[in-house]
Amino acid sequence: MRNLALALPCLLAVACGGDFSNDDLEFQNALPEREDLAAKLPASARSGQDLGTRTQRLGASQVLGGRSELAQQAYTAGTRFNTSVDRLLSLLERFRKAAPTTRETDRRIWGPFPADNHPGNEVRFVMERRGVDFAYLLQYRIKGSGDSGWWTYLPGTFLADGGIRKGEGTLALDLKEARAHGFETGDATALDRLDIGYQTKALPTRVELLFTGAGATLPLTRYASRQTPEGLGEMAFRLPGEDLIPGGLLETLDIVARWTPDGRGVLVLNILEGDAKGAQYTECWDARTRITFMQRNWDFINPTEGDRSSCPDVSALNP
Secondary structure: OOOOOOOOOOOHHHHEOOOOOHHHHHHHOOOOOHHHHOOOOOOOOOOOOOHHHHHHHOOOOOOOOOEOHHHHHHHHHHHHHHHHHHHHHHHHHHHHOEOOOEEEOOEEEEEEEEOOOOOOEEEEEEEEEEOOEEEEEEEEEEOOOOHHHOEEEEEEEEEEOOOOOOEEEEEEEEHHHHHHOOOOOHHHOOEEEEEEEEEOOOOOEEEEEEEEEOOOOOOOEEEEEEEOOOOOEEEEEEEEEEOOOOOOOOEEEEEEEEEOOOOOEEEEEEEEEOOOOOOEEEEEEOOOOEEEEEEEOOOOOOOEEEOHHHOOOOHHHOO
């Protein structure tokens, strides 16, 4: 995900500074900031290994009292989640700090400016207000191609509800369209689109990332984050195509990990499709990510290990 953000020109020398009207601020507050969308990780979170490769040893590697590899992987996925969000929001941050070039009653435009890393191209950012609903577009075109030449790299929406940056929103990166116009997308060549949906109007807040692979018609991989003001955090994953169990079918995993601010947590892994369809694994860990409880619905001889009461209370995240 290192190069998801297509480079924009430095706007500071062109459009930063100047006065911002209250109306300008209303437009700017329709754009999300990092703290609105970032997953809240415990301070004790440490980096782990890739989720897809390490879950192949589930059962053999998970030992009561041992370090939870799944906890480490959930925290690592949360860090990667935040990195993806950061790089996407960095595109919007440039315009948040810049005064618009054009002001209309319900419309603001930044640009067009030269797209410095794409010679011969221009870039602009357009926002429209429709009551409490906002829509925005980050667009490129070949210089001199006219209004019909603009194509959209980043579309977004925001429906205000309940205060500054409170409401529901969406934004996306159209990587397929970028490549069709000759733009390089770096290490995101395996993706056609990245979509983010979020709601910040009610607790717990929620952010969801959907990844659509190259050539796919629907997103297959999903990452979702929820959090409460008390510091409870949640990461949920939908991972298709995992070879978790030896056999002729690949597994689709549904994983939900929840944790407290001090790092205690509980995780439930369900196998939705594949050779082990219907299998469910649950574990809890302490603040040092040591496993305190395990449950396997496929093990009729020894289905549980440890103390269920050691699992933290994360019920505030229940639907």
